[in-house]
Amino acid sequence: MGCCFSSDEDKVETNIQNPNERTPLLYPQPGEQQNQGGRSGPIYSQQNQTGDEQSEFTRILRQTAINVIDVTSTESHNIEQGDMQDRATQYSNRLNMVLQGSGKSRVYRPNLPTGITSPQMTLAAAPISISDVQLITSVSEKLANAAREIKIQHKESLVVTFGVP
Amino acid sequence: MTEELKTYLLKLMGTVEGLHAIAITDRDGVVIVKVTGQMAPDPALRPPFLSVFGVMAEQASKMGIGSNKRIINYYSTYQTVQVNHHPLLLHFIADKNANTGLILELENELADVLKEINKVVGMM
Amino acid sequence: MSLMCTSSGLLFRLRIRHSDNTKLKSLLNSEGSLLAFSGFPDKDASAAGAIASNIWTSFQKSGQYSLDDGKLNCVLVECKLGKIAITKVANLLLCLCAKETVSYGMLKTKIEAMAAYLEEPLSQVASS
Numbered sequence: 001m002g003c004c005f006s007s008d009e010d011k012v013e014t015n016i017q018n019p020n021e022r023t024p025l026l027y028p029q030p031g032e033q034q035n036q037g038g039r040s041g042p043i044y045s046q047q048n049q050t051g052d053e054q055s056e057f058t059r060i061l062r063q064t065a066i067n068v069i070d071v072t073s074t075e076s077h078n079i080e081q082g083d084m085q086d087r088a089t090q091y092s093n094r095l096n097m098v099l100q101g102s103g104k105s106r107v108y109r110p111n112l113p114t115g116i117t118s119p120q121m122t123l124a125a126a127p128i129s130i131s132d133v134q135l136i137t138s139v140s141e142k143l144a145n146a147a148r149e150i151k152i153q154h155k156e157s158l159v160v161t162f163g164v165p
Numbered sequence: 166m167t168e169e170l171k172t173y174l175l176k177l178m179g180t181v182e183g184l185h186a187i188a189i190t191d192r193d194g195v196v197i198v199k200v201t202g203q204m205a206p207d208p209a210l211r212p213p214f215l216s217v218f219g220v221m222a223e224q225a226s227k228m229g230i231g232s233n234k235r236i237i238n239y240y241s242t243y244q245t246v247q248v249n250h251h252p253l254l255l256h257f258i259a260d261k262n263a264n265t266g267l268i269l270e271l272e273n274e275l276a277d278v279l280k281e282i283n284k285v286v287g288m289m
Numbered sequence: 290m291s292l293m294c295t296s297s298g299l300l301f302r303l304r305i306r307h308s309d310n311t312k313l314k315s316l317l318n319s320e321g322s323l324l325a326f327s328g329f330p331d332k333d334a335s336a337a338g339a340i341a342s343n344i345w346t347s348f349q350k351s352g353q354y355s356l357d358d359g360k361l362n363c364v365l366v367e368c369k370l371g372k373i374a375i376t377k378v379a380n381l382l383l384c385l386c387a388k389e390t391v392s393y394g395m396l397k398t399k400i401e402a403m404a405a406y407l408e409e410p411l412s413q414v415a416s417s
Contacts, residue, residue: 066227069336087193088195088196091191091286092198095167095198099167147394147398152406157410209355217348217351220347221343221347224340224343225373228341229336230369231368235367236344236367237366237393238361238365240356240359240361243352243356
C-alpha cells in the first residue's frame with residue numbers, strides 16, 4: 001500500500017485507490033480526495049504553518065472528505081491478510097504488556113448492580129415475598145403479551161386498481 | 166495475564182443466556198481479544214465479518230443524527246450487538262432469542278477492561 | 290390491469306401516531322431510492338435512505354457468508370441523536386427514524402407491526 005506522504009506526483013493516483021483511515025486527508029490536490037472514505041472519529045490534522053489560506057483550504061478538503069459517503073467499500077479491502085495477522089499478533093503482545101504493566105495481578109470481578117453500596121446489608125436482608133415475585137412475573141408477562149399485540153388498525157385499503165383496459 | 170482477562174470475559178458471557186461470543190477489535194476488525202462458546206459461529210469471529218461494522222458505523226454517522234454508537238442485527242438464527250467504543254469495537258454474537266438488553270448492559274461491565282485495552286490501540 | 294398503492298393511504302399509514310417520537314418513516318427500494326416517506330420535511334431523507342439501504346445490504350451479505358446463511362430480519366442503528374430501525378417488506382425496505390429516547394424494544398415492536406401490516410399490500414403491488 002502506498003504512502004500518501006510521498007510528494008511524488010505520479011504516485012498520487014495509485015495511492016488513493018486504497019484509502020484507509022490513516023491516509024492523510026490533507027493532500028493539496030482537490031480533485032484527488034473525492035474518493036476518500038474518511039473514517040469518523042478524531043481526524044488528525046497536520047500542523048499547518050503556511051498561513052490562513054492554506055489552513056482554510058485543508059479545512060474544506062477535510063470537510064469534503066467527511067461529507068463524502070462512500071457506499072462502495074463495504075469491507076475494508078485496504079488491509080492485506082498478512083498485515084491483519086501481524087497486527088493481531090502485535091495486539092496480543094501489547095495486551096500482555098499492558099495487563100502486566102498495570103501491576104498487581106488483577107482479578108476481574110463483575111460489578112455489583114448499581115444502587116447496592118453495602119452488599120452485606122442486601123444479602124442479610126430477608127428475601128422478597130413470594131407475592132412480590134408473583135407480581136413481577138405476572139406484570140412482565142402482561143407486558144410481553146401487550147407488546148406482541150401491537151398492530152396497526154386497518155382503516156382503508158392501501159391498494160387500488162387503475163387503468164382498467 | 167491475558168488468560169485472566171479471558172476468564173473474566175467468559176464469566177461475563179456466562180451471565181447472559183444464549184450469548185455465544187464476545188470480541189473486542191480495532192476499527193478495522195482486527196481482533197485484540199475474543200472469547201467464544203461452543204455454539205459460536207466461527208466465521209463470524211474473523212475479520213471479514215468483524216470489519217463490516219467499522220465501515221457501517223462510519224456511514225451511519227453520516228445520516229444526520231450524530232455519530233454512531235451501536236448497531237444491532239437480528240438474523241434468522243443469531244443476533245449481533247456491535248458497539249462503537251472509539252477506538253475499539255465491541256462485538257457480541259448471540260442466539261436470536263437472547264435478551265438484547267442484558268447484552269447491552271455488558272458494555273458497562275466491561276468499562277474497566279476497555280480502559281486498559283484502549284492503551285493497546287493507543288500504542289499503535 | 291395494474292395495481293398501485295394509494296400514496297395518500299400509504300403516507301397516512303406511515304404517518305400513524307407521530308405523537309410517539311418516531312420522527313420519520315420511509316420506504317426504500319433495494320437500491321436505496323426513496324419511494325415514500327412521511328415525517329418532518331427533511332433534505333437528509335434521501336441520503337439517510339441510501340445509507341440505510343447500504344447498511345442493510347452489507348450486513349445481509351456478511352451474515353450470509355458468516356452466520357450460517359442467516360437471513361437478516363431487522364437492523365437497529367443507534368446514533369447520538371436518534372435511533373433507526375430497518376426491515377424488509379415485500380421487496381422494499383422500511384425504515385423508521387426515532388428520537389434517541391425511544392427504547393430499542395418499542396422501536397423493534399413498531400417496525401415489526403408496520404412490516405406485517407404493509408407486507409400484503411406491498412407484495413400485491415410488487416407482483417403486479
